Amino acid sequence: MVLISCKNCHKMYEKENYDEFVCTRCKHKVKRRISYSLQTSIALTICAILLYIPAMLYPMMEVTKLGVKVESTILEGVISFLEYKSYFIAFVVFAASVVIPIIKLAGLLFIFISLEINIKMENKTKVKIFKFIEAIGKWSMIDIYVVAILASVIQLDEIFNIKGGIAATSFALMVVLTMIAAHRFDTRIIWDE
Ligand SMILES: [Zn+2]
Incomplete structure:
Protein backbone atom coordinates (compact mmCIF):
# COMPACT_ATOMS: atom_id res chain seq x y z
CA MET A 1 0.00 0.00 0.00
CA ARG A 33 6.02 12.88 -12.20
CA ILE A 34 5.32 15.41 -14.91
CA SER A 35 7.57 14.25 -17.75
CA TYR A 36 10.47 16.51 -18.82
CA SER A 37 9.22 19.10 -16.37
CA LEU A 38 12.51 20.85 -15.60
CA GLN A 39 13.70 20.92 -19.24
CA THR A 40 10.37 22.31 -20.49
CA SER A 41 10.27 24.95 -17.78
CA ILE A 42 13.85 26.07 -18.47
CA ALA A 43 13.17 26.31 -22.21
CA LEU A 44 9.98 28.33 -21.65
CA THR A 45 11.73 30.64 -19.19
CA ILE A 46 14.54 31.35 -21.68
CA CYS A 47 11.95 32.13 -24.42
CA ALA A 48 10.17 34.47 -22.00
CA ILE A 49 13.46 36.26 -21.19
CA LEU A 50 14.09 36.75 -24.93
CA LEU A 51 10.57 38.18 -25.37
CA TYR A 52 11.21 40.65 -22.56
CA ILE A 53 13.71 42.46 -24.83
CA PRO A 54 11.28 43.46 -27.64
CA ALA A 55 8.64 44.15 -24.98
CA MET A 56 10.91 46.87 -23.59
CA LEU A 57 12.47 48.20 -26.80
CA TYR A 58 9.49 48.32 -29.18
CA PRO A 59 6.42 50.55 -28.89
CA MET A 60 3.72 49.33 -26.52
CA MET A 61 1.16 51.76 -27.85
CA GLU A 62 0.58 53.59 -31.08
CA VAL A 63 -1.39 56.75 -30.51
CA THR A 64 -2.76 58.58 -33.52
CA LYS A 65 -3.74 62.10 -32.60
CA LEU A 66 -5.17 64.32 -35.34
CA GLY A 67 -3.57 62.09 -37.94
CA VAL A 68 -0.12 62.23 -36.36
CA LYS A 69 1.18 58.88 -35.20
CA VAL A 70 3.09 58.80 -31.92
CA GLU A 71 4.62 55.56 -30.69
CA SER A 72 5.76 54.97 -27.16
CA THR A 73 7.57 52.18 -25.39
CA ILE A 74 6.65 51.09 -21.86
CA LEU A 75 9.31 53.32 -20.31
CA GLU A 76 8.32 56.33 -22.42
CA GLY A 77 4.75 55.67 -21.30
CA VAL A 78 5.83 55.69 -17.66
CA ILE A 79 7.69 58.97 -18.19
CA SER A 80 4.68 60.63 -19.81
CA PHE A 81 2.43 59.50 -16.96
CA LEU A 82 4.91 61.17 -14.61
CA GLU A 83 4.82 64.33 -16.70
CA TYR A 84 1.03 64.37 -16.43
CA LYS A 85 1.47 63.89 -12.67
CA SER A 86 -0.38 60.55 -12.76
CA TYR A 87 2.07 59.10 -10.26
CA PHE A 88 -0.10 56.18 -9.25
CA ILE A 89 -0.63 54.91 -12.81
CA ALA A 90 3.07 55.47 -13.55
CA PHE A 91 3.95 53.36 -10.52
CA VAL A 92 1.48 50.57 -11.40
CA VAL A 93 2.65 50.37 -15.02
CA PHE A 94 6.32 50.42 -14.01
CA ALA A 95 5.90 47.77 -11.31
CA ALA A 96 3.67 45.50 -13.37
CA SER A 97 5.50 45.65 -16.66
CA VAL A 98 9.14 46.24 -15.79
CA VAL A 99 9.86 45.07 -12.25
CA ILE A 100 7.54 42.08 -11.70
CA PRO A 101 8.51 40.25 -14.93
CA ILE A 102 12.22 40.60 -14.05
CA ILE A 103 11.69 39.27 -10.51
CA LYS A 104 9.63 36.38 -11.85
CA LEU A 105 11.99 35.38 -14.63
CA ALA A 106 15.12 35.77 -12.50
CA GLY A 107 13.50 33.78 -9.69
CA LEU A 108 12.43 30.93 -11.96
CA LEU A 109 15.77 30.80 -13.72
CA PHE A 110 17.56 30.81 -10.37
CA ILE A 111 15.51 27.87 -9.04
CA PHE A 112 15.89 25.84 -12.24
CA ILE A 113 19.65 26.44 -12.48
CA SER A 114 20.10 25.72 -8.78
CA LEU A 115 18.51 22.31 -9.40
CA GLU A 116 20.79 21.61 -12.34
CA ILE A 117 24.06 22.52 -10.64
CA ASN A 118 23.10 21.77 -7.02
CA ILE A 119 23.54 25.12 -5.33
CA LYS A 120 23.68 24.68 -1.57
CA MET A 121 20.43 26.10 -0.34
CA GLU A 122 17.57 24.83 1.80
CA ASN A 123 14.88 23.14 -0.26
CA LYS A 124 12.27 24.98 1.79
CA THR A 125 13.72 28.32 0.63
CA LYS A 126 13.49 27.18 -3.01
CA VAL A 127 9.86 26.18 -2.50
CA LYS A 128 9.18 29.56 -0.86
CA ILE A 129 10.70 31.45 -3.82
CA PHE A 130 8.62 29.35 -6.20
CA LYS A 131 5.35 29.94 -4.29
CA PHE A 132 6.12 33.67 -4.24
CA ILE A 133 6.62 33.69 -8.03
CA GLU A 134 3.34 31.85 -8.52
CA ALA A 135 1.58 34.36 -6.28
CA ILE A 136 2.81 37.50 -8.10
CA GLY A 137 2.10 35.87 -11.49
CA LYS A 138 -1.51 37.00 -11.42
CA TRP A 139 -0.51 40.65 -11.17
CA SER A 140 1.66 40.85 -14.26
CA MET A 141 -1.28 41.06 -16.66
CA ILE A 142 -2.21 44.42 -15.07
CA ASP A 143 -0.23 46.27 -17.70
CA ILE A 144 -2.25 44.78 -20.55
CA TYR A 145 -5.40 45.86 -18.68
CA VAL A 146 -4.02 49.37 -18.27
CA VAL A 147 -3.42 49.64 -22.02
CA ALA A 148 -6.86 48.19 -22.76
CA ILE A 149 -8.62 50.55 -20.35
CA LEU A 150 -6.67 53.58 -21.61
CA ALA A 151 -7.48 52.62 -25.18
CA SER A 152 -11.19 52.36 -24.47
CA VAL A 153 -11.25 55.61 -22.48
CA ILE A 154 -9.27 57.67 -24.98
CA GLN A 155 -10.95 56.04 -27.98
CA LEU A 156 -14.14 57.87 -26.92
CA ASP A 157 -12.42 61.01 -27.96
CA GLU A 158 -12.59 60.84 -31.75
CA ILE A 159 -9.33 62.61 -32.48
CA PHE A 160 -7.36 59.89 -30.70
CA ASN A 161 -6.74 56.36 -31.88
CA ILE A 162 -4.76 53.94 -29.75
CA LYS A 163 -3.43 50.58 -30.85
CA GLY A 164 -1.19 48.03 -29.15
CA GLY A 165 2.30 47.85 -30.70
CA ILE A 166 4.80 45.00 -31.17
CA ALA A 167 5.74 45.23 -27.51
CA ALA A 168 2.18 44.50 -26.42
CA THR A 169 2.23 41.19 -28.31
CA SER A 170 5.70 40.26 -27.03
CA PHE A 171 4.70 41.23 -23.53
CA ALA A 172 1.49 39.18 -23.53
CA LEU A 173 3.40 36.17 -24.93
CA MET A 174 6.10 36.59 -22.30
CA VAL A 175 3.52 36.61 -19.49
CA VAL A 176 1.80 33.50 -20.88
CA LEU A 177 5.09 31.60 -21.32
CA THR A 178 6.19 32.51 -17.79
CA MET A 179 2.88 31.25 -16.44
CA ILE A 180 3.20 27.94 -18.34
CA ALA A 181 6.83 27.58 -17.20
CA ALA A 182 5.78 27.96 -13.57
CA HIS A 183 2.74 25.75 -14.00
CA ARG A 184 4.60 22.95 -15.83
CA PHE A 185 7.28 22.84 -13.18
CA ASP A 186 6.93 19.87 -10.86
CA THR A 187 7.95 21.18 -7.42
CA ARG A 188 8.63 17.61 -6.26
CA ILE A 189 11.89 17.78 -8.26
CA ILE A 190 13.23 20.15 -5.60
CA TRP A 191 13.14 17.29 -3.10
CA ASP A 192 14.99 14.80 -5.31
CA GLU A 193 18.43 13.87 -4.14
ZN1 LIG B 1 -7.62 16.44 -6.63
Missing part, protein backbone atom coordinates in the same frame (compact mmCIF):
# COMPACT_ATOMS: atom_id res chain seq x y z
CA VAL A 2 1.19 3.53 -0.79
CA LEU A 3 -0.21 6.90 0.18
CA ILE A 4 -0.65 9.35 -2.70
CA SER A 5 -1.97 12.89 -2.54
CA CYS A 6 -3.48 14.82 -5.44
CA LYS A 7 -1.11 17.65 -6.42
CA ASN A 8 -4.07 19.90 -7.21
CA CYS A 9 -6.48 19.54 -4.25
CA HIS A 10 -4.33 17.48 -1.84
CA LYS A 11 -6.90 14.73 -1.34
CA MET A 12 -5.20 11.59 0.02
CA TYR A 13 -5.55 8.18 -1.55
CA GLU A 14 -4.43 4.75 -0.47
CA LYS A 15 -3.32 2.87 -3.55
CA GLU A 16 -1.72 -0.45 -4.42
CA ASN A 17 0.98 1.15 -6.60
CA TYR A 18 2.08 4.40 -8.26
CA ASP A 19 -0.06 4.03 -11.39
CA GLU A 20 -1.70 7.12 -12.85
CA PHE A 21 -5.29 7.80 -11.81
CA VAL A 22 -7.86 10.62 -11.93
CA CYS A 23 -8.65 12.44 -8.69
CA THR A 24 -12.27 11.80 -7.76
CA ARG A 25 -12.62 15.22 -6.13
CA CYS A 26 -11.09 17.60 -8.67
CA LYS A 27 -10.64 15.40 -11.80
CA HIS A 28 -6.91 16.21 -11.84
CA LYS A 29 -4.70 13.54 -13.42
CA VAL A 30 -2.49 12.32 -10.59
CA LYS A 31 0.91 11.28 -11.92
CA ARG A 32 4.09 10.30 -10.19
Whole structure:
Protein backbone atom coordinates (compact mmCIF):
# COMPACT_ATOMS: atom_id res chain seq x y z
CA MET A 1 0.00 0.00 0.00
CA VAL A 2 1.19 3.53 -0.79
CA LEU A 3 -0.21 6.90 0.18
CA ILE A 4 -0.65 9.35 -2.70
CA SER A 5 -1.97 12.89 -2.54
CA CYS A 6 -3.48 14.82 -5.44
CA LYS A 7 -1.11 17.65 -6.42
CA ASN A 8 -4.07 19.90 -7.21
CA CYS A 9 -6.48 19.54 -4.25
CA HIS A 10 -4.33 17.48 -1.84
CA LYS A 11 -6.90 14.73 -1.34
CA MET A 12 -5.20 11.59 0.02
CA TYR A 13 -5.55 8.18 -1.55
CA GLU A 14 -4.43 4.75 -0.47
CA LYS A 15 -3.32 2.87 -3.55
CA GLU A 16 -1.72 -0.45 -4.42
CA ASN A 17 0.98 1.15 -6.60
CA TYR A 18 2.08 4.40 -8.26
CA ASP A 19 -0.06 4.03 -11.39
CA GLU A 20 -1.70 7.12 -12.85
CA PHE A 21 -5.29 7.80 -11.81
CA VAL A 22 -7.86 10.62 -11.93
CA CYS A 23 -8.65 12.44 -8.69
CA THR A 24 -12.27 11.80 -7.76
CA ARG A 25 -12.62 15.22 -6.13
CA CYS A 26 -11.09 17.60 -8.67
CA LYS A 27 -10.64 15.40 -11.80
CA HIS A 28 -6.91 16.21 -11.84
CA LYS A 29 -4.70 13.54 -13.42
CA VAL A 30 -2.49 12.32 -10.59
CA LYS A 31 0.91 11.28 -11.92
CA ARG A 32 4.09 10.30 -10.19
CA ARG A 33 6.02 12.88 -12.20
CA ILE A 34 5.32 15.41 -14.91
CA SER A 35 7.57 14.25 -17.75
CA TYR A 36 10.47 16.51 -18.82
CA SER A 37 9.22 19.10 -16.37
CA LEU A 38 12.51 20.85 -15.60
CA GLN A 39 13.70 20.92 -19.24
CA THR A 40 10.37 22.31 -20.49
CA SER A 41 10.27 24.95 -17.78
CA ILE A 42 13.85 26.07 -18.47
CA ALA A 43 13.17 26.31 -22.21
CA LEU A 44 9.98 28.33 -21.65
CA THR A 45 11.73 30.64 -19.19
CA ILE A 46 14.54 31.35 -21.68
CA CYS A 47 11.95 32.13 -24.42
CA ALA A 48 10.17 34.47 -22.00
CA ILE A 49 13.46 36.26 -21.19
CA LEU A 50 14.09 36.75 -24.93
CA LEU A 51 10.57 38.18 -25.37
CA TYR A 52 11.21 40.65 -22.56
CA ILE A 53 13.71 42.46 -24.83
CA PRO A 54 11.28 43.46 -27.64
CA ALA A 55 8.64 44.15 -24.98
CA MET A 56 10.91 46.87 -23.59
CA LEU A 57 12.47 48.20 -26.80
CA TYR A 58 9.49 48.32 -29.18
CA PRO A 59 6.42 50.55 -28.89
CA MET A 60 3.72 49.33 -26.52
CA MET A 61 1.16 51.76 -27.85
CA GLU A 62 0.58 53.59 -31.08
CA VAL A 63 -1.39 56.75 -30.51
CA THR A 64 -2.76 58.58 -33.52
CA LYS A 65 -3.74 62.10 -32.60
CA LEU A 66 -5.17 64.32 -35.34
CA GLY A 67 -3.57 62.09 -37.94
CA VAL A 68 -0.12 62.23 -36.36
CA LYS A 69 1.18 58.88 -35.20
CA VAL A 70 3.09 58.80 -31.92
CA GLU A 71 4.62 55.56 -30.69
CA SER A 72 5.76 54.97 -27.16
CA THR A 73 7.57 52.18 -25.39
CA ILE A 74 6.65 51.09 -21.86
CA LEU A 75 9.31 53.32 -20.31
CA GLU A 76 8.32 56.33 -22.42
CA GLY A 77 4.75 55.67 -21.30
CA VAL A 78 5.83 55.69 -17.66
CA ILE A 79 7.69 58.97 -18.19
CA SER A 80 4.68 60.63 -19.81
CA PHE A 81 2.43 59.50 -16.96
CA LEU A 82 4.91 61.17 -14.61
CA GLU A 83 4.82 64.33 -16.70
CA TYR A 84 1.03 64.37 -16.43
CA LYS A 85 1.47 63.89 -12.67
CA SER A 86 -0.38 60.55 -12.76
CA TYR A 87 2.07 59.10 -10.26
CA PHE A 88 -0.10 56.18 -9.25
CA ILE A 89 -0.63 54.91 -12.81
CA ALA A 90 3.07 55.47 -13.55
CA PHE A 91 3.95 53.36 -10.52
CA VAL A 92 1.48 50.57 -11.40
CA VAL A 93 2.65 50.37 -15.02
CA PHE A 94 6.32 50.42 -14.01
CA ALA A 95 5.90 47.77 -11.31
CA ALA A 96 3.67 45.50 -13.37
CA SER A 97 5.50 45.65 -16.66
CA VAL A 98 9.14 46.24 -15.79
CA VAL A 99 9.86 45.07 -12.25
CA ILE A 100 7.54 42.08 -11.70
CA PRO A 101 8.51 40.25 -14.93
CA ILE A 102 12.22 40.60 -14.05
CA ILE A 103 11.69 39.27 -10.51
CA LYS A 104 9.63 36.38 -11.85
CA LEU A 105 11.99 35.38 -14.63
CA ALA A 106 15.12 35.77 -12.50
CA GLY A 107 13.50 33.78 -9.69
CA LEU A 108 12.43 30.93 -11.96
CA LEU A 109 15.77 30.80 -13.72
CA PHE A 110 17.56 30.81 -10.37
CA ILE A 111 15.51 27.87 -9.04
CA PHE A 112 15.89 25.84 -12.24
CA ILE A 113 19.65 26.44 -12.48
CA SER A 114 20.10 25.72 -8.78
CA LEU A 115 18.51 22.31 -9.40
CA GLU A 116 20.79 21.61 -12.34
CA ILE A 117 24.06 22.52 -10.64
CA ASN A 118 23.10 21.77 -7.02
CA ILE A 119 23.54 25.12 -5.33
CA LYS A 120 23.68 24.68 -1.57
CA MET A 121 20.43 26.10 -0.34
CA GLU A 122 17.57 24.83 1.80
CA ASN A 123 14.88 23.14 -0.26
CA LYS A 124 12.27 24.98 1.79
CA THR A 125 13.72 28.32 0.63
CA LYS A 126 13.49 27.18 -3.01
CA VAL A 127 9.86 26.18 -2.50
CA LYS A 128 9.18 29.56 -0.86
CA ILE A 129 10.70 31.45 -3.82
CA PHE A 130 8.62 29.35 -6.20
CA LYS A 131 5.35 29.94 -4.29
CA PHE A 132 6.12 33.67 -4.24
CA ILE A 133 6.62 33.69 -8.03
CA GLU A 134 3.34 31.85 -8.52
CA ALA A 135 1.58 34.36 -6.28
CA ILE A 136 2.81 37.50 -8.10
CA GLY A 137 2.10 35.87 -11.49
CA LYS A 138 -1.51 37.00 -11.42
CA TRP A 139 -0.51 40.65 -11.17
CA SER A 140 1.66 40.85 -14.26
CA MET A 141 -1.28 41.06 -16.66
CA ILE A 142 -2.21 44.42 -15.07
CA ASP A 143 -0.23 46.27 -17.70
CA ILE A 144 -2.25 44.78 -20.55
CA TYR A 145 -5.40 45.86 -18.68
CA VAL A 146 -4.02 49.37 -18.27
CA VAL A 147 -3.42 49.64 -22.02
CA ALA A 148 -6.86 48.19 -22.76
CA ILE A 149 -8.62 50.55 -20.35
CA LEU A 150 -6.67 53.58 -21.61
CA ALA A 151 -7.48 52.62 -25.18
CA SER A 152 -11.19 52.36 -24.47
CA VAL A 153 -11.25 55.61 -22.48
CA ILE A 154 -9.27 57.67 -24.98
CA GLN A 155 -10.95 56.04 -27.98
CA LEU A 156 -14.14 57.87 -26.92
CA ASP A 157 -12.42 61.01 -27.96
CA GLU A 158 -12.59 60.84 -31.75
CA ILE A 159 -9.33 62.61 -32.48
CA PHE A 160 -7.36 59.89 -30.70
CA ASN A 161 -6.74 56.36 -31.88
CA ILE A 162 -4.76 53.94 -29.75
CA LYS A 163 -3.43 50.58 -30.85
CA GLY A 164 -1.19 48.03 -29.15
CA GLY A 165 2.30 47.85 -30.70
CA ILE A 166 4.80 45.00 -31.17
CA ALA A 167 5.74 45.23 -27.51
CA ALA A 168 2.18 44.50 -26.42
CA THR A 169 2.23 41.19 -28.31
CA SER A 170 5.70 40.26 -27.03
CA PHE A 171 4.70 41.23 -23.53
CA ALA A 172 1.49 39.18 -23.53
CA LEU A 173 3.40 36.17 -24.93
CA MET A 174 6.10 36.59 -22.30
CA VAL A 175 3.52 36.61 -19.49
CA VAL A 176 1.80 33.50 -20.88
CA LEU A 177 5.09 31.60 -21.32
CA THR A 178 6.19 32.51 -17.79
CA MET A 179 2.88 31.25 -16.44
CA ILE A 180 3.20 27.94 -18.34
CA ALA A 181 6.83 27.58 -17.20
CA ALA A 182 5.78 27.96 -13.57
CA HIS A 183 2.74 25.75 -14.00
CA ARG A 184 4.60 22.95 -15.83
CA PHE A 185 7.28 22.84 -13.18
CA ASP A 186 6.93 19.87 -10.86
CA THR A 187 7.95 21.18 -7.42
CA ARG A 188 8.63 17.61 -6.26
CA ILE A 189 11.89 17.78 -8.26
CA ILE A 190 13.23 20.15 -5.60
CA TRP A 191 13.14 17.29 -3.10
CA ASP A 192 14.99 14.80 -5.31
CA GLU A 193 18.43 13.87 -4.14
ZN1 LIG B 1 -7.62 16.44 -6.63
